[in-house]
Amino acid sequence: MEHVSVMLQQCLEALNVREDGIYVDGTLGRGGHACAIAGRLKSGKLYCFDLDRSAIEESDGKLARTGADYELILSNFINMKAELNKRGVEAVDGILLDLGVSSPQFDDPSRGFSYRYDSRLDMRMDQSQTLDAQLIVNTYSYQDLVRILRDYGEEKFAPAIARNIEKARTLKQIETTGELVDIIRQSMPARVLNKKGHPAKQTFQALRIEVNHELDNLRSVLDQGLQLLKPQGRMAVITFHSLEDEIVKKVFRNACQNQQIDKRIPLKDSELKQADYQLVNKKVITADQAELESNHRSHSAKLRVIERRTSQ
Numbered sequence: 041m042e043h044v045s046v047m048l049q050q051c052l053e054a055l056n057v058r059e060d061g062i063y064v065d066g067t068l069g070r071g072g073h074a075c076a077i078a079g080r081l082k083s084g085k086l087y088c089f090d091l092d093r094s095a096i097e098e099s100d101g102k103l104a105r106t107g108a109d110y111e112l113i114l115s116n117f118i119n120m121k122a123e124l125n126k127r128g129v130e131a132v133d134g135i136l137l138d139l140g141v142s143s144p145q146f147d148d149p150s151r152g153f154s155y156r157y158d159s160r161l162d163m164r165m166d167q168s169q170t171l172d173a174q175l176i177v178n179t180y181s182y183q184d185l186v187r188i189l190r191d192y193g194e195e196k197f198a199p200a201i202a203r204n205i206e207k208a209r210t211l212k213q214i215e216t217t218g219e220l221v222d223i224i225r226q227s228m229p230a231r232v233l234n235k236k237g238h239p240a241k242q243t244f245q246a247l248r249i250e251v252n253h254e255l256d257n258l259r260s261v262l263d264q265g266l267q268l269l270k271p272q273g274r275m276a277v278i279t280f281h282s283l284e285d286e287i288v289k290k291v292f293r294n295a296c297q298n299q300q301i302d303k304r305i306p307l308k309d310s311e312l313k314q315a316d317y318q319l320v321n322k323k324v325i326t327a328d329q330a331e332l333e334s335n336h337r338s339h340s341a342k343l344r345v346i347e348r349r350t351s352q
C-alpha cells in the first residue's frame with residue numbers, strides 16, 4: 041500500500057513554516073511531511089530523525105530533490121536535544137511528530153507488526169535493539185503480560201490471553217504472529233470473535249508499545265521539544281490512539297498553565313505569571329471528510345499544536 045502522510049496540510053499550517061527557520065521532523069518515515077516542510081524552506085534547515093534505517097535510506101533521495109538544506113539523523117527521537125546540541129543547534133522554530141508505525145513498516149510482513157500476515161513476531165522499529173515481541177511473549181511473567189495487555193492495549197481479555205500464552209509456551213516457543221493470533225482467538229468467547237474488528241488488534245498494539253517503549257519515549261521527546269522551541273516556535277504532534285493523545289494533552293495543558301509562584305497568596309488568574317506556552321488550537325484537530333474517505337489511517341489521527349510565547 042502506498043504511504044500517504046496524515047493531515048499534511050493541517051501540519052504545515054500548524055507549524056507556520058518560515059523559509060529561514062530551523063525545523064525538526066522527529067518521525068521521518070517515508071518523508072511525506074518532511075518533504076512538504078523542506079519545500080517551504082529557502083535559507084532554513086530541516087533535521088529529520090528516525091530510528092529505522094530503511095526510513096532514512098528511502099527518504100534521502102526524496103529530500104534531496106526538494107533542494108532544501110537537510111540532515112538525516114538515524115536515532116531515537118529521545119536523543120533529539122543531545123543530537124541537535126552536538127550540531128550547534130540550541131533552539132528551533134518548529135517540531136513535528138507523526139507517531140507510531142509507518143505504513144511501509146506495517147505492510148512489510150517481515151517486520152511482524154501486523155496480524156494480517158503470518159511472520160516472525162518482531163515489531164521492532166529499531167532493528168538493532170534486542171527486545172522484540174517474541175522475547176516478550178516467551179519470557180515475560182503472567183503478571184507482566186496482563187499489565188501490558190491491559191495498560192497498553194486496554195484488552196478486556198488480558199488475563200485469559202496471558203494464561204494461554206503461558207500454557208502455549210511450555211509446549212513450544214511462540215515464534216510467529218499467526219501462532220499468537222491463534223492463542224488470542226482461543227482466549228475469547230465466540231460472541232466477541234464475531235464482532236467487527238480483528239480480535240488481535242489490542243494485543244498487537246500493546247506489544248508494539250512495550251517493544252518500542254513508545255509512551256516513555258513520547259513523554260521524553262515532548263519535554264525536550266518544549267525546551268527546544270524558540271519564542272513563537274511550534275510543536276505539532278499527531279497521535280493514533282488514546283494513550284498517546286492523553287499524554288500529549290496533559291503535557292501541553294501543564295505547559296500552558298499560568299504559574300502561581302507563592303501558593304500561599306491567593307491570586308486571580310490575571311495576576312498569575314503567564315505561562316511560557318499557549319495552545320494554538322483549543323480543540324484537537326482531526327482529518328477532514330475528504331481525507332477520512334481516502335486514507336483509512338487518518339481515522340484515529342489527532343493533531344495537537346503548542347506554541348512558545350514571545351518572552352515579555
Ligand SMILES: C[S@@+](CC[C@H](N)C(=O)[O-])C[C@H]1O[C@@H](n2cnc3c(N)ncnc32)[C@H](O)[C@@H]1O
Nearest residue numbers: 045067069070071072073090091116117138142
Ligand atoms: C507514522 S511514521 C511517519 C510518517 C511520516 N510523517 C511521513 O509523512 O512519511 C512514524 C515514523 O516514526 C518512526 N519512529 C517512531 N518512534 C520513533 C522514535 N522514538 N524515534 C525516532 N523515530 C521514531 C518510525 O520508525 C516511523 O518511520
